[in-house]
Amino acid sequence: MTDERELDDGLAAFDQLGREMAETNRLLRAVRTDQATRNQQEHTLSAEMQTALKQATGASQKALQASQTEIRSNLLWTGFTSLLIALAGCGAGYYLGHQSGWEQGHAEGYQKARNQEAAANWANTPSGQRAYGLDRRGSLDLLALCQGNGWTTERQKGGTVCFPNADARGNVTGWYLP
Template sequence: MTEERELDDGLAAFDQLGREMAETNRLLRAVRSDQATRNQQEQALSDEMKAALKQATGASQEALQASQTEIRSSLLWTGLMAFLIVLVAFAGGYFFGQRSGWDTGHADGYQKARNQEAAASWANTPSGQRAYGLDQLGSLDMLALCKGDGWTMERQKGRTVCFPKLDAKGNLSGWYIP
């Protein structure tokens, strides 16, 4: 009986081994099925991540282009504003400078006209008429510059004085009176 028992034990062990192999095969198929599902899920996630990465890259490129465009636009507006400020400053400087120059020229011209009016007014006086007569005869420069024959200039009391003197021949020269 021991042989039969051993045989029964061996057959029972073989049966047990068959069941365990069947269970192992079932578990292996389940693992393979789960692994295939996981691979499909991983592939789907990988595809989603690739799409998200592509979308993020595209968005970052668009943002970069937009920022570069914004920078160019900002620089253009800044340059344009600076040019306009310089232009306004130049126009203001020209306007105020021209106006100041006009006012100064007008004041100088008015002063010269007043001086000439005064000179013209003096020229119409008897003294002015006599001075004009002396000038016409050529005696005014001779008198004013002390250039007559034998005339000399001397300093007295801090001022220059013109004296007629006799020349070497004993002659005294003078000027013509109008």
């Protein structure tokens, strides 16, 4: 806020100097119109005018340099602050994304491990052992997919039922027992 006020004060002073310079130029033009008066006044006001002109020129140059320095300084700080904010945002985004991904992956892995643990527990039951035996003998897919010769499927009571029927030759296909 102070920097902006100083910049505004410097710009106001620069504007004031511009107005003073315009007024000085107007006065100089008025002095030129009357040659005789000018020659007479030149001797008396010459020293004062030159001093005032030097002071006004020096002040305007100082004000211009101060405003340019202030603008550069403000732009530098603005750019630096923007860079820091962008870096902080990237870091926070990476951290939050990494944490979220880590937690989700951990939860999914835990769920899969629980499912595999339940499957392993079932595989150790007598039913699981019998299913494993059917699979080893090649009969589990035949039984589960109803693919024996002459077997047919029918929709009953909202489900599909497999019926082993005799084929055209009167043969009925079965499956190997474990």
